[in-house]
Amino acid sequence: xxxxxxxxxxxxxxxxxxxxxxxxxxxxxxxxxxxxxxxxxxxxxxxxxxxxxxxxxxxxxxxxxxxxxxxxxxxxxxxxxxxxxxxxxxxxxxxxxxxxxxxxxxxxxxxxxxxxxxxxxxxxxxxxxxxxxxxxxxxxxxxxxxxxxxxxxxxxxxxxxxxxxxxxxxxxxxxxxxxxxxxxxxxxxxxxxxxxxxxxxxxxxxxxxxxxxxxxxxxxxxxxxxxxx
Numbered sequence: 001x002x003x004x005x006x007x008x009x010x011x012x013x014x015x016x017x018x019x020x021x022x023x024x025x026x027x028x029x030x031x032x033x034x035x036x037x038x039x040x041x042x043x044x045x046x047x048x049x050x051x052x053x054x055x056x057x058x059x060x061x062x063x064x065x066x067x068x069x070x071x072x073x074x075x076x077x078x079x080x081x082x083x084x085x086x087x088x089x090x091x092x093x094x095x096x097x098x099x100x101x102x103x104x105x106x107x108x109x110x111x112x113x114x115x116x117x118x119x120x121x122x123x124x125x126x127x128x129x130x131x132x133x134x135x136x137x138x139x140x141x142x143x144x145x146x147x148x149x150x151x152x153x154x155x156x157x158x159x160x161x162x163x164x165x166x167x168x169x170x171x172x173x174x175x176x177x178x179x180x181x182x183x184x185x186x187x188x189x190x191x192x193x194x195x196x197x198x199x200x201x202x203x204x205x206x207x208x209x210x211x212x213x214x215x216x217x218x219x220x221x222x223x224x225x226x227x228x229x
Contacts, residue, residue, distance in 0.1 A: 001046040001116050001156060002026040002177050006036040006062070007078065008054055012101075016049070019105055020112070023139070024152025026180040033057030037065055044176060045073055047115055050095075052079040052086060060093050067094035074115035078103075113137055127162055129220050130205045134162050143204040153178060154197045161208065161218040170215040 003020060007013040008031045017027045028045075030036035033054035040048070040062075048066075052059040063075055077095040079086055090098050096118070097111055113136060126135040131144045136159060141148040150158065160177045161169055171190050178193070179185040194216055198208050209217045 001159065002028070002044075002180065003047045003049060003112070004036065004039065004043075004045045005029045005049045006033065006054060006059065007031065007049070007051045009051070015105075016108070019109070022152070023109070024156040026156075026176075026178055026183060028180045028182070031055075033059065033062045037062050040066060040071065040073075041069075046119055046177060047112060048073055048075045049112070050075055050077050052077055052090060060089060063090070063093050063095060074119050076111055076115060110137075127165075129165070132204050132206060134158065143201075148200055148204065150197070150200060154193055154200065157193050157197055158201075158218075161216060166217065166219050168211045168214045168217045174215070 003025050005013055005016055005020075005027055007016070007029070010031065013029050013031065017029055020027045028039070028043075030039060031054075034056045036050075036054075037057060050059045050063060054062070059077060059079075063077070066073065066075070074096045075094065077087075077090040077098040078101060079090065079098060080101040087098050087100075096115055099108060099111060117136065126133055126137070133140075133142045135141070139155065141150055141155070141158065156178060157174065160174055174190050175185065178190070194208060194210075201208070205221045207219055207221050209219065211217055
């Protein structure tokens with residue numbers, strides 16, 4: 001998934017970026033509220049992680065502008081302040097969740113997972129399709145009880161496709177979810193990752209279909225019923 005981190009503490013931002021990229025997420029970073037607001041006007045994200053105290057334009061003002069434009073992107077607000085007033089204000093302005101600094105990265109990742117699932121309309125962390133299970137919280141994929149090992153980017157590709165099972169997902173949407181501004185992704189990168197994922201899911205009850213000119217779709221493979229001899 002593609003995340004915009006808006007945080008002026010460079011050390012904390014670096015730690016978050018490293019952590020989330022290791023999990024396969026595409027992360028873009030802005031340290032300035034004005035620049036972040038500009039980016040949000042032309043680039044879509046799956047999640048915004050937003051510090052409340054930013055230079056030039058604070059997090060609450062940035063969030064207010066986002067919601068006034070009708071942008072419903074999930075926002076996790078970070079705050080170093082202990083006052084309940086700041087947290088209430090963040091929620092009233094339109095934050096989906098907040099987390100006080102300092103925080104445990106395990107909790108940070110868990111809160112991000114919840115907001116990303118909610119954005120995809122998925123209540124639970126695990127998706128079950130016949131004998132196939134995709135568990136985003138545990139970062140595990142199994143078929144017939146056997147674990148399917150997926151590199152992080154292929155795992156996130158599967159997450160994007162399975163979040164819209166039975167629907168066509170465009171290359172632009174996939175690219176936005178997999179790659180950040182700093183990623184070096186050639187024109188054939190998506191086809192490469194889709195091809196790799198297809199091979200890894202060869203024995204799973206799922207099929208990734210190419211919809212020419214539109215994108216890709218993942219759908220269950222219906223079991224073949226054998227009649228009586």
